[in-house]
Amino acid sequence: MVAQPLEELLLQDLLEESERTLTTSGVWSPRADAEALAAHVLGVPAGALDTGRAVPGDAVRELRALVARRAARIPLGHLTGRARLGGIEVTVTEDVFVPRFPTERLLAWGLSALAGTRAPVVVDLCTGSAALALALAHARPDAEVHAVDLDPAALACARGNAADRAAAGDTPVTVHAGDVGDPGLLAHLDGRADLVLANPPYVPVGTKLLPEWGEHHPRQAIFGGTDGLDVIRKVVGRAARLLRPGGALAIEHGDAQIDVLPVLLAASGAFDDAEGHRDQEDRPRYTTTFRKAVA
Numbered sequence: 001m002v003a004q005p006l007e008e009l010l011l012q013d014l015l016e017e018s019e020r021t022l023t024t025s026g027v028w029s030p031r032a033d034a035e036a037l038a039a040h041v042l043g044v045p046a047g048a049l050d051t052g053r054a055v056p057g058d059a060v061r062e063l064r065a066l067v068a069r070r071a072a073r074i075p076l077g078h079l080t081g082r083a084r085l086g087g088i089e090v091t092v093t094e095d096v097f098v099p100r101f102p103t104e105r106l107l108a109w110g111l112s113a114l115a116g117t118r119a120p121v122v123v124d125l126c127t128g129s130a131a132l133a134l135a136l137a138h139a140r141p142d143a144e145v146h147a148v149d150l151d152p153a154a155l156a157c158a159r160g161n162a163a164d165r166a167a168a169g170d171t172p173v174t175v176h177a178g179d180v181g182d183p184g185l186l187a188h189l190d191g192r193a194d195l196v197l198a199n200p201p202y203v204p205v206g207t208k209l210l211p212e213w214g215e216h217h218p219r220q221a222i223f224g225g226t227d228g229l230d231v232i233r234k235v236v237g238r239a240a241r242l243l244r245p246g247g248a249l250a251i252e253h254g255d256a257q258i259d260v261l262p263v264l265l266a267a268s269g270a271f272d273d274a275e276g277h278r279d280q281e282d283r284p285r286y287t288t289t290f291r292k293a294v295a
């Protein structure tokens, strides 16, 4: 049987059809996702879609296939293969965490903590695609930035992104394979880091999540043991060793962990009083502190 060629459709009609499909499947931002997927297929920036244009049949077919996958709750970033953080764009493969908008706040805090420090040493623990480390290096070309992850898929993605950003002119970031809990990890930087950032897995095992995170992300990027704090505890211990006296630490976490982080940090004996921060939606999202001069 010979496949019939698809007819052209007006982008406006196609977007409305896509939005309806995504709304029915429970996607929380159906119009924005429909536009992002259309822009991806048509090769234009999302803000530059001409809704009055005709979309050729092969592009209609491609967009409908992507919308069907998004309706199955595959994350948008896994469909476009791209994500933005801190003014840069990175590649995200389907087996790697898609950087999230709230992490912009953590990045901004980290950059403000480095104001006045020349040639800072920065470590991004649990780096995933390395978006956070690369955005930091983009904003601070004088920084020596190290990024760590234990997942081979994340490391491959991070190394690809690091090579791309270096080729684009940013200061190269060094990507390390390692477990944050390994006592020998980055031992050559002990006591030298000016800033440690971490967006670790922090969801308690068994938590019911939206399918985007519960089903379509690697488990080790999302879940942090029974109380969600397994990797956070390791981050606290590693940061205590890496940071110089006065060095800054910022850890992203879940809403309910805002009261636990200060307790963990205080128990380590290595940090000043912690401060909790909220994200753009006013949800508790990350905690910061500074390394004490003497533990």
Ligand SMILES: C[S@@+](CC[C@H](N)C(=O)[O-])C[C@H]1O[C@@H](n2cnc3c(N)ncnc32)[C@H](O)[C@@H]1O
Binding pocket: 097, 098, 099, 100, 103, 125, 126, 127, 128, 129, 130, 131, 132, 148, 149, 150, 151, 154, 178, 179, 180, 181, 198, 199, 200, 201, 220, 221, 222, 231, 234
């Ligand atoms: C929530 S994702 C964050 C990725 C990235 N920082 C971001 O914001 O887009 C957490 C990452 O931590 C990594 N990870 C989990 N446990 C780890 C450990 N013990 N040591 C190092 N990396 C770990 C996962 O592989 C995953 O890439």
